[in-house]
Amino acid sequence: MDETIKVTGLSKSYAGNKVISNIELSIGTGQVFGLLGANGAGKTTTIECILGTRKADAGSVSILGLDSRKDRKQLFEQVGVQFQETGYSDKIKVWELCEETACLYRKAANYEDLLRQFDLWEKRGAFVNELSGGQKQRLFIVLALLPDPKVVFLDELTTGLDTKARRSVWKSLNTLKQKGLTIFLSSHFMDEVEVLCDTIAILKDGNFIFTGTVQEAIHQSPYNNLEEAYLWFTGEEETDDE
């Protein structure tokens, strides 16, 4: 299996506080990787250091054999990103945001098809501001898919989506996965992780306390589902009882 994302020894501290330390990661082509961890565990920092929007203190990152800082232009022709908070202008309409983003790529996907696929076609003339939380989230996934990417990073994938919308996003991602797309996502929803991810890593205080498949995570814990296993790994399972 080819390696699409390779991270070694990635560390970052802010003002002397280590946010992530010595992160090691390897994600194969066509795999879906899930980054788990509580808020503040360092998920966003990990993603930003991998993408090069933050400069890591140490370590190296290779995506599709490219360096995310040195080969930025070449890399982001093939990599789509959805940040936790995606920025857009107040007065921009859905189709304008799509068109303005699509024009940045040499070979962009057809945004009209993507809007249809993510059930946003009816909303193409609406202001992005007026979309519901779930519609916005779907739009940002559309933007991440606009470069027709080989790899896509989705931070907090389905936060704010209702059950039906989440399922439809999962379905779309599974279709893309079958076409060979490598997906790096972070999520708080274990059901979603179980459905989508081939491998996961659990981040606690800036370190990976588990990396492996969902099944391995469950087997290593005394529980029989991922949610319980996750809480067991992060040491958060007893807080409710106390």
Added chain:
Amino acid sequence: MNKYVTMLKTEIKLSFRGMDMVIFALCLPVVVVVLLGIIYGNQPAFEGASYSFLEQSFGAISTISICAGGVMGLPLVISDYRQKKILKRYKVTPTSPILLLTVQVSIYAIYSLLSLILVYLVGSLFFCVRLPGSVGIFLASYLLVMLSTFSIGMMVGGVAPNMKVASIVASILYFPMLIFSGATLPYEVMPTALQRIADILPLTQGIKLLKATSLGLPIEVAWLPLVVMVALIIICGGIAVRFFKWE
């Protein structure tokens, strides 16, 4: 389509939807030229002057839009786009946020030029404004004043930590410049004491340069404004480039 053109088209639309620039950069200068035209008509600038008061004011009025775009529009849009993390989003695309900034500068340059044309048309059609100066030299000076004012805006937008600070600084720069540099209230009608204060404002110097070039006055009068304009571009532009914050 070329990405610059596509973005320019979209961002112009967004700017028009905002209306602020349409009012402050396009309508306001026309209102001022009409008012001065009605008040002063064809009166000469002073006893025995070869040009009218309004002709003398043309250079000043033409900077209202530069002032609105450069000191108000540009810093606000830059800090807004940074605060909304739009600049950051461009960092994970094959282009850089610099493209977006270039597009914004182009938009405010377009507003300024449109306003210049509007003011000239209104002045020449309704109030017989005739400008003997060389068009080429005037446009070159106009470009220089525009660049230096825009560099102030780039500095404020690039360095201000957030939208709130940017908007306070922009207001502090914009309103005194608009009123006391002679852009709206003619420099010539100010009392001498006020003229002294006005002379400190960089735009006052820019306006002197534009007056000299539009009226075709000897260029020796223009060396101080020239130095001020170029110094502004170097200092403010330098600070903007050196300390610019993308996030």
